Amino acid sequence: MTDTPEKAAETDAEKAAEKAPEALAPAEAEAEIARLSEAVARADLAYHQQDAPEIADAEYDRLKRRLKAVEAAHPDLARADSPTARVGAAPAAGFAKIRHRVAMLSLENAFDDEDVAEFAARIRRFLSLGPEEPLTFLAEPKIDGLSLNLRYENRRLVEAATRGDGTEGEDVTANARTIADIPGALPAEAPEVIEIRGEVYMHHDDFAALNERQAAAGAKTFANPRNAAAGSMRQLDVEITKARPLRFFAYGWGEAPGLPAETQSGVMAAFVGWGLPVNPRAVHCESVEALLDAYRGIEADRASLGYDIDGVVYKVDRLDWQGRLGFRSTTPRWAIAHKFPAQTATTVLEGIDIQVGRTGALSPVARLRPVTVGGVVVSNATLHNEDYIAGRGASGEPIREGRDLRIGDTVTVYRAGDVIPKVLDVDLAKRPAGAEPYVFPETCPVCGSPAPRAPGEAVRRCTGGLICEAQVVERLKHFVSRNAMDIDGLGAKQVELLHELGWVTEPAEIFTLGPRYGPQGRNIERLSALPGWGAKSAENLLAAIEASRTPPLARFVFALGIRHVGETTAKLLARHYGDWESLAAAMQRAGEDEAARAELLGIDGVGEVLAQAVIDFFADGHNRGALKHLLAEVTPAPAEAVAADASPVAGKTVVFTGKLERMSRDEAKARAEALGAKVSGSVSAKTDILVAGPGAGSKLKKAEALGVETLTEEDWLALVGEGGTA
Numbered sequence: 236m237t238d239t240p241e242k243a244a245e246t247d248a249e250k251a252a253e254k255a256p257e258a259l260a261p262a263e264a265e266a267e268i269a270r271l272s273e274a275v276a277r278a279d280l281a282y283h284q285q286d287a288p289e290i291a292d293a294e295y296d297r298l299k300r301r302l303k304a305v306e307a308a309h310p311d312l313a314r315a316d317s318p319t320a321r322v323g324a325a326p327a328a329g330f331a332k333i334r335h336r337v338a339m340l341s342l343e344n345a346f347d348d349e350d351v352a353e354f355a356a357r358i359r360r361f362l363s364l365g366p367e368e369p370l371t372f373l374a375e376p377k378i379d380g381l382s383l384n385l386r387y388e389n390r391r392l393v394e395a396a397t398r399g400d401g402t403e404g405e406d407v408t409a410n411a412r413t414i415a416d417i418p419g420a421l422p423a424e425a426p427e428v429i430e431i432r433g434e435v436y437m438h439h440d441d442f443a444a445l446n447e448r449q450a451a452a453g454a455k456t457f458a459n460p461r462n463a464a465a466g467s468m469r470q471l472d473v474e475i476t477k478a479r480p481l482r483f484f485a486y487g488w489g490e491a492p493g494l495p496a497e498t499q500s501g502v503m504a505a506f507v508g509w510g511l512p513v514n515p516r517a518v519h520c521e522s523v524e525a526l527l528d529a530y531r532g533i534e535a536d537r538a539s540l541g542y543d544i545d546g547v548v549y550k551v552d553r554l555d556w557q558g559r560l561g562f563r564s565t566t567p568r569w570a571i572a573h574k575f576p577a578q579t580a581t582t583v584l585e586g587i588d589i590q591v592g593r594t595g596a597l598s599p600v601a602r603l604r605p606v607t608v609g610g611v612v613v614s615n616a617t618l619h620n621e622d623y624i625a626g627r628g629a630s631g632e633p634i635r636e637g638r639d640l641r642i643g644d645t646v647t648v649y650r651a652g653d654v655i656p657k658v659l660d661v662d663l664a665k666r667p668a669g670a671e672p673y674v675f676p677e678t679c680p681v682c683g684s685p686a687p688r689a690p691g692e693a694v695r696r697c698t699g700g701l702i703c704e705a706q707v708v709e710r711l712k713h714f715v716s717r718n719a720m721d722i723d724g725l726g727a728k729q730v731e732l733l734h735e736l737g738w739v740t741e742p743a744e745i746f747t748l749g750p751r752y753g754p755q756g757r758n759i760e761r762l763s764a765l766p767g768w769g770a771k772s773a774e775n776l777l778a779a780i781e782a783s784r785t786p787p788l789a790r791f792v793f794a795l796g797i798r799h800v801g802e803t804t805a806k807l808l809a810r811h812y813g814d815w816e817s818l819a820a821a822m823q824r825a826g827e828d829e830a831a832r833a834e835l836l837g838i839d840g841v842g843e844v845l846a847q848a849v850i851d852f853f854a855d856g857h858n859r860g861a862l863k864h865l866l867a868e869v870t871p872a873p874a875e876a877v878a879a880d881a882s883p884v885a886g887k888t889v890v891f892t893g894k895l896e897r898m899s900r901d902e903a904k905a906r907a908e909a910l911g912a913k914v915s916g917s918v919s920a921k922t923d924i925l926v927a928g929p930g931a932g933s934k935l936k937k938a939e940a941l942g943v944e945t946l947t948e949e950d951w952l953a954l955v956g957e958g959g960t961a
């Protein structure tokens with residue numbers, strides 16, 4: 236493949252990404268800032284607004300840290316709309332908005348001990364504290380959920396809002412009222428007006444049970460408890476929130492005149508007295524060492540807490556000092572979040588399973604000797620694809636250049652932000668003697684069909700689409716869909732049911748439903764007795780099935796669900812080959828002989844990847860079997876001959892070569908096809924006309940040798956009635 240301009244730009248960006256921020260030239264820094272801002276903004280939206288993160292938290296933190304560093308080194312280039320100057324994401328559409336009386340901000344991050352020491356030192360400097368003066372912090376687990384502001388007026392809960400972009404949040408008052416941990420009223424000793432802030436989260440076991448219920452109901456499952464909590468809270472339908480097992484911990488406040496104490500810990504104690512849940516793991520710390528001890532203690536218990544935390548938050552305990560320290564644009568100076576590192580563990584790769592997805596993609600999954608990674612027992616992990624196993628890297632993944640994975644290897648497993656675990660690296664020193672490189676299967680483990688890898692793709696795909704058990708439901712749904720066979724009364728739901736019952740396992744069986752399950756069917760069960768059907772709808776369905784026994788060829792080809800063959804391509808194929816027999820025969824030949832392949836490739840709009848997909852489909856014995864059954868039931872109607880007999884070139888095979896002067900090659904092809912000609916890319920004994928422009932070479936020689944009629948562009952235009960001056 237040649238280097239496109241975008242490609243070159245990409246490599247420049249990669250180089251820039253490796254340089255120290257100060258070493259970047261202004262243009263590089265600007266591009267780097269643009270690239271990182273876009274990546275962070277995109278991740279923010281996915282995470283905060285859609286509750287569906289696309290990258291791991293550790294990766295997000297890395298991008299953001301780099302962006303901050305580049306901005307710090309080139310302050311004049313920092314953008315006003317930089318995601319480092321923002322909190323979260325704007326409220327989602329559909330929710331009423333609530334303007335926060337006191338902004339809901341984020342927290343500065345610390346990633347190592349040094350960051351923590353620097354945090355404490357900065358505070359001492361800011362407050363001009365002598366080295367002997369005590370500085371007390373409260374260290375609390377950082378709950379991995381979503382933040383919520385609860386407003387109580389006259390001790391009644393009157394408003395609940397998400398953080399949103401920090402200034403405006405979503406009104407989730409009704410949702411908050413369904414959470415048992417959140418009191419609807421505060422006791423008499425609470426002040427008249429107070430906003431309580433805290434985190435909504437979900438317990439691990441509740442999360443697992445919720446996902447099970449979701450899966451059983453065919454609904455979407457959540458990647459981790461945080462997404463489940465955020466997705467459950469941010470529901471327009473309160474009944475859904477009510478059915479979800481949400482919890483709450485209070486850790487702070489918004490507008491709060493007349494606080495009940497003068498320290499963070501004092502206020503928390505008062506909250507407990509008012510019936511608010513406060514995390515019991517908070518620790519008083521008098522020094523940096525004490526903070527780090529608290530951090531390690533909480534980290535050690537992380538696995539047994541029963542809910543996710545992603546770090547420890549340190550807060551200056553004295554509220555007067557918090558007041559003096561105040562805020563930067565998006566974070567307080569008196570607190571910091573000490574994040575836990577990405578979670579890794581070492582274990583043995585015991586095997587590699589190949590799973591087949593609904594679109595036929597073969598995905599390798601590592602079978603691991605079970606190991607605890609950040610408190611969760613992991614026994615399998617994704618391996619992405621063939622190249623990843625071979626150590627050739629995959630886009631966006633750390634590359635183990637040249638170090639392949641073999642069964643028996645000792646590997647590092649990685650979890651970040653609770654996304655699916657990954658196998659990161661391999662310890663070659665521990666490789667067992669005789670371990671063999673892994674050979675990726677070339678056939679589908681489900682149906683045995685060939686699973687080739689298309690040029691330029693990393694993934695192998697099963698070609699047995701029509702019969703492969705892993706793909707069959709999706710294929711059937713596609714087959715009956717509106718732009719395909721368009722059978723009235725047979726939608727995705729009905730297909731799923733019929734497949735589940737085992738009544739339809741391949742397309743042909745749709746057409747034998749009547750004799751099998753119709754009013755006079757040979758089975759005792761009846762379509763009309765299915766839940767929600769009745770005699771009338773069964774009758775209508777059978778009539779619609781009868782009516783679709785002669786689909787237009789293009790629709791039929793599209794309905795087969797051949798990879799890369801969309802409606803447009805199906806039309807091209809139908810028009811070029813005319814009828815099913817010619818098309819099918821040509822496709823089978825194309826797998827074996829060059830001329831037939833060249834003809835296929837000669838069709839305008841058919842490229843290598845597409846041609847190979849079609850050839851693979853027709854070459855697969857399973858598909859041929861399913862097609863045979865199907866063609867016993869349906870007869871595709873030949874494509875309408877375009878401008879057929881009227882055209883002198885209808886049905887003729889034409890090849891263009893050399894330079895055309897009156898129109899582009901593509902346009903010439905399109906016009907010829909519109910006149911009913913078949914356009915091919917190579918000359919053979921079947922060629923009727925060769926149109927040769929200046930510079931024609933080997934094709935012209937071959938045509939002359941074969942005695943094929945040869946025309947100039949002018950002759951051709953005259954023949955098809957487009958001669959004369961343009």
Ligand SMILES: NC(=O)c1ccc[n+]([C@@H]2O[C@H](COP(=O)([O-])OP(=O)(O)OC[C@H]3O[C@@H](n4cnc5c(N)ncnc54)[C@H](O)[C@@H]3O)[C@@H](O)[C@H]2O)c1
Pocket residue numbers: 278279281282283288289290291292293295296322323340341342375376377378379380381382383398433434486487548572652
């Ligand atoms: N994976 C992604 O694509 C992606 C995208 C955006 C954000 N994120 C994650 O979110 C983080 C940034 O989000 P953020 O701005 O919400 O910051 P943050 O989550 O790092 O810190 C602020 C939040 O911590 C919460 N919190 C939990 N326990 C707390 C406690 N005891 N005291 C005070 N606050 C507590 C509060 O809700 C507060 O809003 C990132 O570091 C990353 O981990 C991930």
Ligand SMILES: [Zn+2]
Pocket residue numbers: 591679680681682683684697698699703704705
């Ligand atoms: Zn298969």
